[in-house]
Amino acid sequence: MAMSLLPWAEAHISLPLTKLLNYGKSGYTVNLTIGTPPQTVMATMDTGSSDTFLSNYESPWGFFNPNLSTTYKPLTSLDPYVSRYRQGAQNGTYFADTISLGATTEANLTMALIPPPGMGGPPYNLLGLDFDEGEMKAQLAEIAANYTIPDSDLPIYPNFVTTLKNQGSIRKCAYSIYLNMLNAGFGELLFGAIDTARFVDPLKYVNLARSPVTGLNDVMMVPWAGLAMRTEKGTVQLPLPPKSNATFDSGTTISYLPLAAARQIAVEAGAVERNLSGAIHYYLPCDAATNFSLSYTFGDEKTTCASGGPRIEVPASELVLPVSANSGTDVPDLPKFGGFETCELGIMGEETYTPNFGYLLGDTFMRSAYLVYDLEEKKIGIAQAKLNVTETEIVELC
Numbered sequence: 328m329a330m331s332l333l334p335w336a337e338a339h340i341s342l343p344l345t346k347l348l349n350y351g352k353s354g355y356t357v358n359l360t361i362g363t364p365p366q367t368v369m370a371t372m373d374t375g376s377s378d379t380f381l382s383n384y385e386s387p388w389g390f391f392n393p394n395l396s397t398t399y400k401p402l403t404s405l406d407p408y409v410s411r412y413r414q415g416a417q418n419g420t421y422f423a424d425t426i427s428l429g430a431t432t433e434a435n436l437t438m439a440l441i442p443p444p445g446m447g448g449p450p451y452n453l454l455g456l457d458f459d460e461g462e463m464k465a466q467l468a469e470i471a472a473n474y475t476i477p478d479s480d481l482p483i484y485p486n487f488v489t490t491l492k493n494q495g496s497i498r499k500c501a502y503s504i505y506l507n508m509l510n511a512g513f514g515e516l517l518f519g520a521i522d523t524a525r526f527v528d529p530l531k532y533v534n535l536a537r538s539p540v541t542g543l544n545d546v547m548m549v550p551w552a553g554l555a556m557r558t559e560k561g562t563v564q565l566p567l568p569p570k571s572n573a574t575f576d577s578g579t580t581i582s583y584l585p586l587a588a589a590r591q592i593a594v595e596a597g598a599v600e601r602n603l604s605g606a607i608h609y610y611l612p613c614d615a616a617t618n619f620s621l622s623y624t625f626g627d628e629k630t631t632c633a634s635g636g637p638r639i640e641v642p643a644s645e646l647v648l649p650v651s652a653n654s655g656t657d658v659p660d661l662p663k664f665g666g667f668e669t670c671e672l673g674i675m676g677e678e679t680y681t682p683n684f685g686y687l688l689g690d691t692f693m694r695s696a697y698l699v700y701d702l703e704e705k706k707i708g709i710a711q712a713k714l715n716v717t718e719t720e721i722v723e724l725c
Contacts, residue, residue: 338498339723340428340491344372344506344514354578354690355506357454357516360427361438362396370452372516373578374504374547374700375684377461379487380408380419380439381452388452393440399424400435405484408439409463418442426487433494437484439463453578456502458702459483460545488702491518498725500702504577506694508714509645517721524720526697526710531637533626535705536572539682544705548572548685552636553624554584556592562622565591572685573625575698575707579689581673589676595619596643598672599662609672611647612664619643623692625709637709641695646673648691699724 342357354371361368361381368381368389381391393399400423407418419441426436455462462483491497497519505525507514515522521530535544551573554565565588584592586607593600596619598611620643626636647670650661662669673691680686699708701724 338496338725339520339721340431340496340518341520341721342428342516342518344504344516345369346506346511346514354580355514359452359454361391362393362424363398364395365427366391366395368452370454371578372454372456372504373576374456375574375576375578375687376453376455377457377459377486378408378439378455378463379436379453380441380455382443383440384443386451390452391440393422393424396424398434402437405437408441431496433490433496436487436490455486456488456577456700457486457547458545459486459489460543462486488518498723501700501724503697503699503708504693505697505712506577506690507712508694509648511715520721520723521697521699521708522719523722524718525713525716527713528710530697530699530708530710531626532699532701532706532708533637535707536627536685546574546684547576547700547707548574549625549707549709550627551623551686552626553622554588555622555624556595556619557622557640558595558619563591563595568680571680572682573623573688574684574686575693575696576687576689577693579687580691581675582688582692583677583686584674585680585686586676586678589674592619592621592674593672596672600676601658601660601662603658607676607678608658609674609676610650610658610662610669611672612667613647613649613670614667615643615647615670617643621646623688639692639696639709639711641692645694646691647671648673 344355344357346355356369356371359368359370368391384390402421402423405421408421409418419439421437421439423435423437426433460483485493488500488502492500499519502518503521505515533549536548536550537544538546551571554567556563556565567585593609596611596615598609601608621641623639624636650669650671695712697710697712
């Protein structure tokens with residue numbers, strides 16, 4: 328049952344973000360405490376997933392043992408949880424338990440317990456931050472009914488963000504993300520509030536685009552109006568397909584751009600293309616990190632004409648990523664650039680546009696942006712991030 332908040336009560340939750348450097352997956356993680364007595368796990372934050380799931384086997388991420396929690400409740404009426412992160416995945420199970428975030432404890436959060444990777448489970452824990460409607464149960468039901476099932480009949484449940492509001496920890500189903508710069512030691516995931524010290528005004532909101540599948544604003548996707556590259560020679564506008572949309576996905580390390588645009592960027596940056604099993608990568612000398620930037624503009628025609636849509640400048644220092652010794656051995660004929668170290672460009676070229684979720688703009692874009700995900704009003708606030716700022720100025724959303 329939802330709790331009411333006193334008008335003067337503090338209603339936001341801040342979680343530190345840690346950049347993941349190993350364990351077979353990149354991205355950003357938070358620490359979660361589950362069950363009674365508490366069991367601590369590390370979970371990757373994913374704006375493109377709605378479910379929260381935990382490993383039930385020993386893992387460097389930590390794992391959850393339901394037999395050790397007195398507040399664990401199996402939810403067999405929701406079973407099975409079907410992991411679609413790997414083909415041929417085995418079923419997991421749903422359960423409810425307490426989750427602690429600093430001084431805040433939420434009761435009866437619905438989550439999934441997943442099998443080991445050898446049985447089809449992903450090798451990590453995950454905190455899903457998308458709409459309730461994007462949960463695996465809802466997706467599978469829609470697919471089975473060929474998208475004809477009424478919204479009211481979808482077997483969804485209150486996920487993490489909705490539970491925070493229902494139990495009175497935040498006033499609005501909304502959160503903001505500050506990843507900070509590539510080599511920074513800190514970032515922040517802020518529920519129910521924004522931090523005005525960490526972005527450059529103005530913060531502009533863009534309404535979510537309609538899903539071409541459901542016709543609803545039920546996908547974290549916004550109209551993508553323009554892309555440009557700035558170099559010492561000037562600014563070049565890059566090609567985008569008509570009516571392109573983009574999804575900001577913290578669970579994706581790099582950014583996927585139209586192939587023609589990606590190739591033009593690669594040429595200007597002095598990068599060399601390699602096709603690795605159908606995935607188009609680009610490699611360049613690491614000293615290219617100061618020579619160019621990308622400029623992204625968002626919003627539909629009405630937004631961009633009226634006041635100018637939000638624009639994010641992404642410097643090359645956030646796009647030029649070192650190639651580790653391990654990953655380098657997996658690249659046939661890794662390009663060499665004289666005496667300079669080889670780096671990878673944090674973009675990939677996409678030959679085919681996928682209307683269901685548009686182009687995925689991952690961490691190589693998101694580090695330069697301050698993003699506010701408003702799940703109630705179905706819009707995303709976008710502003711240029713101030714990097715490496717330690718001051719805070721919290722403003723709650725209601």
